[in-house]
Amino acid sequence: MPQICPKLLADPGPAAEPFARETIRRLGQVRAQLGRRALILGHHYMSDAVIGWADAVGDSLALSRLAATQKEAEFIVFCGVHFMAETADILAGQGRRVILPDGGAGCPMADMAAPEQVEQCWQELARLGHGPIIPITYVNSSARLKAFCGRHGGAVCTSSNARAVLAWALGQGRRALFFPDQHLGRNTALALGLTPREIAMWRRDAAVLEGEAAQARVIVWDGFCPVHVEFGPADVARARARQAGVKVVVHPECPSQVVALADDSGSTEKIIGLVEAAPAGSAWAIGTEINLVRRLAARFADKTIFSLNESVAGCPDMAKISPTNLLASLEAILDGKPRGVVGVDEATARQAAVALERMFAVS
Ligand code: SF4
Incomplete structure (x- = not known):
């Protein structure tokens, strides 16, 4: 379960810049005024300056579950990246709005699998006679890809439950297509006992299957997390x-x-x-x-x-969420003009929810 977070940063300390002190003072005020109308969710990769304001802290799975079950708040302010806010919107249901404090906070890995490219891959694999294939998308993907999985008998997974979901998929079909993260797909397949020869990779730019197609049981997309x-x-x-x-x-x-x-x-x-x-x-x-x-x-x-390597920088997209844009989001709610609302259209949300529900059922 997500950790419920104390307001660690209510006192910024004497060293804080006057601007930062004012932002933090305002955040405290606005947060108190909003009360239970707003639920602030914070992903583990947020900076300390942001995470101290979160009502709950967790990974994608934990926060998705919370968005699905916590029905009280009118607004879910998601301190994370775009696909997480989309997922929360799908699960939160009608009547609640999900806010992303910086609309530019995306995920380069999620962007490595465009829905059109996945459709092209799907058709090509069918043409080559590789079916039946169960599509699995890592939660780090667009709502449209989650909907694709919902339509085609597949499921979403997170890094917490990838093993259970992939095992389920391999029990349903001859093969699984796993996108967008090649590494999570490969590591999970290896953990399930598949050999490297049973794992092929779809090269999205060349639109070709790399590896021993006839032997492959898991086809991984060639995306990756730059961090x-x-x-x-x-x-x-x-x-x-x-x-x-x-x-x-x-x-x-x-x-x-x-x-x-x-x-x-x-x-x-x-x-x-x-x-x-x-x-x-x-x-x-x-x-x-x-x-x-x-x-x-x-x-x-x-x-x-x-x-493990102190020269590896943090995720630049997660770093886009700051106390300043969090404050602006909360103030906009208070003013009755919410900004940064992330919405998934109804048809996409319905199909994506099918894939998310399969994940919850399996994990
Ligand atoms: S850490 Fe990697 S996978 Fe996570 S949001 Fe950043 S780029 Fe995407």
């Missing part, structure tokens, strides 16, 4: 040399060579759970977005926690 692909096998070796006994844990959006060398891999919620349960004095090198790693290091001062 997580920065972690490499050499980083694992460096972390082990730096700290004796360190446990290396990485997100499954990292390349499979890194996952194979790590001690464990999993979603942000799993990573947090591992660190929480670890004894004092243990050491962790973590391969995921830096804001989460820094927050864990601050929260568990009795453990040694560092990034």
